[in-house]
Each structure stands twice: as structure tokens, then as C-alpha cells.
Amino acid sequence: MLRILLFLIFTTFSYSQSRTITGVVSDDTNKPLESANVIAKPLQEKASLKFAIADNKGRYRLELEKEVKYEITVSYISFIEEVFILEANAAVTTHDFKLKATGEQLDEIVIKHDFKxxxxxxxxxxxxxxxxxxxxxxxxxxxxxxxxxxxxxxxxxxxxxxxxxxxxxxxxxxxxxxxxxxxxxxxxxxxxxxxxxxxxxxxxxxxxxxxxxxxxxxxxxxxxDKKKFVFGDVEAGAEIGTADNGFYLAHAALFYYAPKTNVSVIADGNNIGKRTFTFDDLTRFGGGMSTFLSGRKSLTNLYSFAGDNRDVVQNKSQFGAFNISHDFSPKLAVSGFSIFSKVLTASKTESTNEYLQNSAIAFENKLQDGDNRTMLGIGNVKLDYSPNKKEKWYYNGQYQSSTNDLINTINSTTNLNTSLFETISKADNTSIKQYVEWHKSYNEHHTTTLVVNQAYDNNKPINNWFTDQTFLAGLIPLQQDDTYTVTQIKKVKTNSIDALFKHYWILNNFNHIYTNVGNNFATSHLETANRQLLTDGTINDFASGGFNNNVKYQLNDAYVGIEYKFRVGKFTSKPGLYLHWYHLSTTQSTIGNSLTKSLLQPQWDIDYEFNKSETLNFTYKLKNDFPEVSQLANQFDLQNYNLVYKGNALLQNEKYHSAMLRYSKYNLYQGVTYNATASYLKKVKAFRNEITLDGINQFSSPILTDNPETTYGIRGYFTKRIYRFSLKLNTRFNWFSYSQTLNAITTLNDRTSQNVGLVFKTAYKKWPDFSVGYNKGFSQFSGLTSSKYETDAFTSSAQIDFLKFWNFKIDYENLKNTDDRDQSNFYDIMNASIRYQKKNSPFGFEMFVNNVFDNKTKNDFSFSDYVISERTTYVLPRVWMLSISYKL
Incomplete structure (x- = not known):
């Protein structure tokens, strides 16, 4: 109640100290000037500059301070700016501006103010x-x-x-x-x-x-003053308090920028679960491919290197990155970066699983401990060559190497027995990627692009399973022994060469024709070997039981396409039609299969521009995807302590329609932002794994089914500026309908989810930053059985400056999960920090604490086609740190 009271008093006081002026900006024919800049410059000290952007109707709104004299200036490209003086005590609430054209077409406008x-x-x-x-x-x-x-x-x-x-x-x-x-x-x-x-x-x-x-x-x-300068900062921190967990933090970010040479160095080491980049960044770093050929899938798994991860009991990471670019001449620039990451995590989870088997349910209590050590190195170089203003060449080359060592222990207790599994995995992965791009504009009507992309991946995971009793009875050919050791060696080599030639023909400003000719060629070689190592030194090779794969795979996709882009008023449309010739061939176990298809793939992109800040976009594509080498391997393969997989050599292509409608609006006059997206995906033919389930043991094999799969999605958000506050409403709805075959019985499954959130925060730089939010989520599943759960999440954060040089930050999250039996679990976490730094001092001091309440675990619910789970995850304990930073 005290917070609410203070809030209301503060808001009322603030309203009493402001005044609003509105109006319309137009030309001398009363045509609104959309996006005109309106700047109110105070003509006395201790008052801040205000600004506004005119909307599509030319309207503007300024929130000004009372008893302050302002010089209000309106500017617009190719028009003479107009100035209006608003006196400190004037009762004016509206003022319209009519600008006169300069008669010249200017690329930019120069005004007397220091900035817009x-x-x-x-x-x-x-x-x-x-x-x-x-x-x-x-x-x-x-x-x-x-x-x-x-x-x-x-x-x-x-x-x-x-x-x-x-x-x-x-x-x-x-x-x-x-x-x-x-x-x-x-x-x-x-x-x-x-x-x-x-x-x-x-x-x-x-x-x-x-x-x-x-x-x-x-x-x-x-x-x-930073464009030829060394700048950045370094930081070091250590644990304080009575606990002795050995927490530490070290970080450096150094930058050198000059007209021709830019250098950036980032280094980080910590054991508090803080990562330096995300998976999106890693996929970008590790992409190494031309954006014109972005459809090619990458087989390298880099998830373990990305994102903050405090849902572990131990997390140590070391990171280094170096980026450099140099302009050798106006025509040639060379840039490159290198990335190094080393991560060690230890995790612990407990889960209760219900395996649904048509008419029965098997229960499993699982305790899992993991120790994961990963290392990644990436080197990338890019050449940018411009022989002239109408021609551009790029070359990009990248080398990537990673290792992933995992020790995982699973204690599984079912209604039939208890077993202990230990998994030791080691994976060495190497990747080389490069591409060449050439772009040339011959004249204002004709432009061409040529792209050649090459990628090579070599992945060599080795897995070893250890247990004290037989497992996967009837699925793997184990021989009786005192203890059981099963080893698996897998080698996957993939090489691809893609080429695209594209010609752009601009008939006029309203009609374009694009022609495309391309070819994508990929080869893969998959080898797997599964065997049992007996205690007497002999080897039980699983090949006699239908295991071990040796598959050679080739897929060639040659295509031609044409796209026609035209504009009528505010409407832009680009229909396209592509003809693909696919040839897929595999060789395995002395048996060869081949498949040749010619397929038409239409697409359509439509844009409607209501005005500069309001647009509607629709896209549609018909696509065909062909199976990967692992999906075609027709021998058995051990994948987990309770899962055996077998590919299907007769798989063909899956076919699907995808469509998306996106609406966006931004209006500074009204202080609102709208953004909504509706997506639709329908697979006419789809890959779907058939499951045979016996207790917790699973056998999985893919099929190409004619049962359609449909996915609908709607997401969006709305923001509204209410005086000096911001209100945001976000929503997300998803529905996935598909067929699943389990133990020879096919059922129709539906997965749905709904999520609605509300965030309220301050939006005035003279006030403390404060936000509070609430999010409500629902998830449902219906198939063999029905299941659902709900989530309630409350979040808040604040940042307050006090005593000139002090800054306090705090964030809090409370999460509640409730299942369909009204059983709930709770998890809340708070982080806080206080920082001291004088304005002109390079030194800064900060004390922060993560996980203030010292939570030991967090809980969640999940479900899949045949498993309902409740999981408990052990997390990092409370972290008290004191850090010192130095700014160059």
C-alpha cells in the first residue's frame, strides 16, 4: 500500500508540473508531412529538450515542463523549417505548422540545433x-x-x-x-x-x-573522440561473505577504432553461470555461409556453449574473442574474427515420468547427474573487394573445431526394477566453410549475383554405456555377463557445394523481374558400430542383430525460378514460381536406392504500406524437404539407455505449405506500437516417428505419413505510452495437430498453448527505472490421454540512482507451475547489486548477489507424445561478489 500511495503522489505531482501542446504539420496545400521532426528547445537552464515525430496525419504531441520558455522548431526534408516561440506562461495548447517547399530535392537537411x-x-x-x-x-x-x-x-x-x-x-x-x-x-x-x-x-x-x-x-x-581511440573496460570480482564456493569473475572488453583499422578484444572467465554469447550468436559465427543460400542446414551442435546457465550445480567458463578489420585501400577491406570457448558444467536433476502405452502406464523415477566439458574454436576471415562502384566481390572462409566430453549417470527406478547407467561420451567435430559472392550492376536496369558456397563437416562421437544389469531386452543382442559395457562409434562426414546465379531486371520503378538458376549438391557418409565388451575380453558385435550402419548419401537439387515484383499505389506484390529437379541416392548394405522428382514450388510475398509507420506483410511458400542420411539408415542404432532407433531407406520427401501474416504500426503521436504475427504451417506429407513402447523401453522408426500436420500460431504485442509510463501487453497462442502411431495404434494429438503478459514500467529518464510484470500461461495436450498445466510468473525490476555516485539494481521473479491435479510448485529468485563510481573516475566498485534467497532447486512440468514429466533441477547457490572495474 505504501508503494501505491507513493506512486500516486508522485504521479499527481508530476502531472501538475507539465503541460501538453498538440498540432498538425503540413505543407502549404494542407497535405500532412509524415515523420516531420518537432523539437522543443528550452530557453533556460535546468530544463530538458523535448521532441516528437509527426504521424501519418501530420499530428504531433509535446509534453513540456511548466513555466519554461521553449523554441519549437519543425523540419522536414526539402522544406524550410519553421520556428515557434512558446512563452513560459502562455496558455497555448495547440499550434499548427505549415512548411514551405524549398524547391530542391535534398538528401538530408541541416538544422541549427546540435542534434535531432x-x-x-x-x-x-x-x-x-x-x-x-x-x-x-x-x-x-x-x-x-x-x-x-x-x-x-x-x-x-x-x-x-x-x-x-x-x-x-x-x-x-x-x-x-x-x-x-x-x-x-x-x-x-x-x-x-x-x-x-x-x-x-x-x-x-x-x-x-x-x-x-x-x-x-x-x-x-x-x-x-572514440573514432581513433582505445577504449573499453576491465573487471575482476571475487566471492565475499561466509560461504566458500570459490566464485570469481574476470572480464575485459577493449576496443581500438581508427579510420582504417578496427580491433576488438573480449575476454571472460567466471564460474557463476554467466555466458558471453547466445546460441543465435553462435549460429551466426558458425554459419560461414552466404545469406543468399541460408537454407542449408548446419549439423554442428553448439548448444552447450551458449546462454547463461545457472540451472546447474557447477559452471565454469572461459571465453576469448578477437575481431579485426582493416581497409588496405578504398577497394579492398579485410576482416576476421576468432572465438575460443571452454565450458565445464555439472548438473543434477530428478524427474518423475509417466510413459503412456495405449492401455497401460509405466512409471519411472529418474535421478541424473552430468559432467560436461566442451571446447570450441572458430577462425573466420572475410575479404571485401570493390573494383568500382558498380561491382562487389566477397570471399569468406571459416574453420571450426569443437570437442564435447560428457559423463552422465542415470539411476532409473521403475515398477519392475532399479538400474544404474553410466554414459561416457566424447565427440570431436571439425568444420570448414567458405563462399564467394559476386555482384555487378551493369546499368539502372540490370544487376546480377553469383554465389558459390562450400561446406565440410566431420563429426566423430564415441559413446560408452556401463550398467550392472541387462537393458533394452529384445531390442539389443546383449550376452549374459557380470556387468555390461556397450560402446558405439559414429562417423558422419558431410560435404556440400551450392551455387546460385540471379539476374535482376528493373523494367521501371514499379515492375521488376528476377530470374534464378541454381544447384545444391550434398554428400554424406554415415558409419556406426555398436558392440558389447565382455569382461573376459571378447567382443559381441551387434551387427548380427541388425545393428551397424554404413550409408553413402547424395542429394542433388537443380532449380530454375522466376519472380515478378510489381507495385500499385501502396501495394507491392512478388509472386514466384520455382521448378526443382531432385535426385536422391543412397547405398547401404550392398543395396542401392534412388529417387528422382520434378516439383513445382510457388511462393508469394505481398506488402501493403498504409504509411511510413504502418505496414502489412503476407508471405507464402510451398516447400519440399528430403530426409537426412540418419533417417535413411536402415540398420538399428542405440541412442540412449532406453531408446533404439532405425531409419527407413524408403523415405521420400515431405511437403508443406507455410504462410505468415505480419502487421506493424508505430505512432509516436499516440504513443503506441502494434505488432502482430499470424503463422500457418500444414504438412501434407510429413516425417513422423512410429514408437513401440514396452515399459520405459522405446523403439523408434520414421515413416512418411499422409496424415496432415497443422500448426497455427498467433503472437503479438501492444505498447502504449501513458504520460511518463509505458504499458506493454503481449500474447502468444499456438496449436499443433498431428497423428502419432504408438504400439501400432494411431491417434490424433493436439498440443495447444496460450500466453498473455502485461508489463508496466517508467519511461522518463529523470525518474528511477521501475517495471512490474505478470504473465499467465496455459498448456494442453490431448492424445492417448489428456494433460494440462498452468504457469503464473510475476516479475519486477528497479534501478535507482542516489547520493550522486551510487546506483542500486534489483530484479525479482516468482514462478508458479500447476498441473491438472491442482498440484503446484513454486520458484522465486532475486538478484541485486549496488555500484559506486564517481563521474570522472575510471574506477567503479560493485557488490552483487545472485539468488538472494539461496534456492537449491527449481521445478517444472512437461509432456510429449507419450511421456508426462515433473522435473526438479538443482541450481547454483547464492553468489555474493565484490567486483572492481577500470574504464580506459
């Missing part, structure tokens, strides 16, 4: 950082969170007006391959001058009007 807070161009938003920063921010992330329409999630992902940033640039150059987390959590806030958000981004300037890129790029412009 926001500039909106056709595909670009430009934020002036000092308009939004308080001055106490440490990292880029804290700046971005204050920009209207910009959000940063806990994994470092950035979205702008609901669209995800896919490319991160600094001074126009890719920052560590374009990953966002490394940028937002390491670039110092005081180095930032402007943030540019570029939609439909393309690295090649003359390709922008024809490439139809869906990328959203964020370009960081540095302050002038």
Missing part, C-alpha cells in the same frame, strides 16, 4: 543517444532499453518495433560476425553517439532496391 533526437527515413531510424541517456549507463544494453520501440531480452537479443535485429554493425562494419549479445553487453555506453536501425539491410548498396532483404541491422555510430 529521432530521425525517420524510409528504411532507417536514427536515435541520438544523448537524448535518451541519463549519463550513468555502463553498457550499450542500458542505452538501448531506453530507446522507444527498442527491447533487449535477457540473452542479448535486440528487437525494434517487434522485429529482431539480425546484423550488428559498428561504424558500418560487422561486429564479430554481426552478433548482438557481444555488442550490447560489451560496448561502453559513453562511446555511443547515434544508433541507426536499418530495415531491409544489404551490405551491397546498389543491391538494396532489388535484393528484398528481410534483415534488420543496427549500426552503432561512435563519438568523434
Amino acid at each position: 533526437p529521432i530521425i525517420i527515413k524510409k528504411d532507417t531510424l536514427i536515435f541520438d543517444v544523448k537524448s535518451f541517456a541519463k549519463g550513468n549507463e555502463r553498457k550499450m544494453k542500458e542505452i538501448l532499453e531506453k530507446l522507444p520501440g527498442v527491447e533487449v531480452d535477457k540473452n542479448g537479443g535486440v528487437t525494434v518495433q517487434g522485429k529482431k535485429v539480425t546484423k550488428m554493425l559498428v561504424e558500418g562494419k560487422s561486429f564479430f560476425g554481426g552478433g548482438s549479445k557481444l555488442a550490447v553487453e560489451n560496448i561502453p555506453a559513453d562511446a555511443l553517439d547515434k544508433i541507426e536501425v536499418i530495415d531491409n539491410f544489404n551490405e551491397v548498396g546498389f543491391m538494396k532496391q532489388v535484393s528484398d532483404s528481410d534483415d534488420l541491422a543496427m549500426n552503432v555510430k561512435l563519438k568523434e
